[in-house]
Amino acid sequence: MKTILTATAAGLLLTGAASGFEPESDRTIKLMQADWTSMLVNTEILNIILSTYGYDVEKVIADDSARYPGFESGDLTMAVETWQTTQDKAFNASVATGKVLDMGELGPHAREDWWYPAYMAEQCPGLPDWQALKNCAEAFSSPETAPKGRYLGAPVSWGGFDEERIEALDLPFEVVHAGTDAAMFAELQSAYERKAPIILWVYTPHWAPSVFEGSFVEFPPYEDACYNDPSWGVNPDKAYDCGKPQGWIKKMAWAEGEQLWPCAYDILRKFTMDGDEVGQLVYKVDVDGRSVEEVAMEWATENEPKWREWATCAAN
């Protein structure tokens, strides 16, 4: 493999890559990776760091939401990304079992909400303020929802309370759920190419906002009270009369592993990335079409002092 060659070449250049550090255990650390780009790159970077210090590391592919049994039983050891916006409940439930550790935030913040392409601003003046949607639902409608607007929601399993939001804010819209992330953005691309009406769920960090021009709708900002207390906000009788929470992205790990590899766990706790930095890495892979391994190795080579700092426990 080409990456192997680059890896060895890089290894030779950076002499004394690993000092005399001996990993605490020779058992395999299993890094979970799902299928979105930021996680792939971040996981590969962690893989490079841990492997450099001699840990036996394996990347295991697992579905985003199907990961918890694996972490509770130790089939999976570490994950660098758990998104509050979609995994909040499952993650907290899993941490509450005591078998899974919350390893702190990765750094970037996730934002997700209703989003429209820039060309729709002309047809619906007043956007991004959410009040504007009340008067131009027809601009967003399709034959089967007319005269109501058609809002393309995320897969049902992601939750998000859009049906409740529409009711609470009295918006003349209907939710149509996409089956998957990819199907959702396929529809965006289709509409964008034809400058056709669309309003949908978009989240960042993701490549779409860097390729398609557009903005998030500004709903009343989220507060915990909005979801829990009906009397909060513009609608005194209903909850969910606000935008979506902006969420953390956390690292997680199998609890028992802390005793096996204390230093590796220390490295994971210190492992942080900057939001823009992640955005650029994702762009290099998704838009420039470079391989994940190549982009990750480039980052590791450029930022060596930084990650060596995280690994002080392995320095001597």
Added chain:
Amino acid sequence: MADISPDILRGRRPSRRLWTGLLVAAVILALLAAAPLMPPSWRAVPDALRWPLSDWIAAGMNWLARDAAIAGVHFATVTRALATAAQWPIEALQVVLAKGWVHGAGFNKVQIAPPLSWLGVTLATALLAWRISGPGLGAMTLLAGLYLALFGLWTSAMTTLASVLLCVLAALVLGLAIGIRAHRSPGMEPAVRAVMNVMQTVPIFSYLLPTLLLFGYGPSAALFATVVYALPPMVHATVLALRSVPAETLELARMTGCSRRQTLWRVELPVALPRLAIGLNQVVMMTLNMVIIASMIGAGGLGYDVLRALRRLDFGAGFEAGMGIVALAVVLDRLTQAAARNQSVGRRRLWSRRDGLILLALLAVPTGLSLVLPALAVWPKALSLTSAPFWNAAVSFINQHFYDPLEAIRTFMLLKVMNPFRDALAALPWPIAVVLLALAGWRLGGWRVGAGIAAMAMFVVVTGYWLPATGSVYLTVLAVLVALAVGMPFGIWISARKRWHQGVQLALDTLQTLPTLVYLLPAVMLFRNGDFSALIAITSYAVAPAIRYGMDAMAHVPSERVEAAAMCGCSKWQTFRHVRLPAALPTLLLGVNQTVMMALSMLVIAALVGTRELGQVVFTALSQGQPGPGITAGLCVACIALIADALLKSGAARAARHQGEAHA
């Protein structure tokens, strides 16, 4: 319904069928009209009737994975041990084929030995294909290998191949063993058949979570899930094949003093080989079918490439990786078929010792050279071919220029056909639906069939998934109707044109192994998320068996009957209408059966474009990590499949019986 009376087959008194049909239609319409007058508990299943099945299953699963023990050994320990045992050969194959022997990682990665070179593997396989089949298959293998290498898919393809080979092997051995056992003890056969039918029809997504709980993440969990899915056709084929061994042959074996084992290995299996080969073909196809889903739980390889490409909407790259899966499927299938054919016709001595040496040299020399010439290890990225921009541009072009007419078709279908049908089914009161189904079963197959169908329909009722189940039925019925309307006439038409058969076979294999997602997402671009895209996906998958059985049914019409008809002076159309079609009817009905099964098995994939039915329940349960609802809804899908199977099989049996009487 498939109520075919002998009168119709002989072309007499068609009016009776017409009247019966009209009567049934009138009754159903009257019921629908009267639906609002019926008690509300007839429309929505009352809570008192629902059993908390999902909770029981979830609790059972938890117990199985955590506490269950046989003689002090935890059940989970046993499954984990099995997983580790399965992991080993997969990894060994991957080292040889894909990864090479690597030591260390990250900045300290060193490769000790390279994997087999793509050139070596391709040439060696092509040589093998040439020897066991001929230059045609040799050339095909060579092309497939070059495609994988030059398009930069080689490493992924070999990762996939490593797990596929083991899946096929495991399903083959297990399927033979279970099939032989079932054949020998006739008391066991119905039970085995029932279990296999459930295994084949429960959507794989619904047992993915339990598999992960028991076997852990990674290639071995994918291996077990795939074997569960691919095993049933091998078992069915084995039982059928052994049953078809003529009694005289067995008698001869007994007279010559063969032991039971000798009879099996020397007589029965060789005689049954051609039919076993059909089972093997299905195993290969179904295993490769699973590549995408397997990659979701850690198998990696080409399936993962497809998922990744589609996630960034690179349809072209997704299509190329998907065609890589097709290339593997076709080569594997043709090689195993050729080997089976050689065995059954007794072609031997195809392989000389010199060939063995050449094969080793072909593998060793390029692999050795790859140490100095990296292009032999991995084809350089800069020189890789790709057709992706073309496909992406094509999708984009269609989207920009043909969207409006397509949108008109979609709107018409959705508003005028699909939604009304969906609403009508949802409005049908469940007690009446159950009774109607049971009556149909009783008419076609007797009271046992009727009672069985009633029990399965009631199962769906008590799970509380009646409404989503009507959604599944609506999508399946429409997809099957379209698939049959397109597929059967085409199959019947093409069956007389032998020249085209090879091309059609290739196209059908492609249709069955090209991951649906590859064409599902472009479909979403043109037809948006929702039921219409789902209908297209299900139909394009289910059309393959409709064509296959259409071809097969016509090809096996006894030639004496056709000749007799010609002598009686029948016109071409008369021969078709009164001789060929009746004779082919039982096979055609089995084709309908297979089409229904395929359509049902696609429901879960269709959920990926946002349907609202059982498939979506299963998919959502998987992504929320709840095994209970997933398995329950999966069993409901199995019930629908088994009900359809029972009705169609009894219908086919009846048709065959009448067929027999008519020509007795």
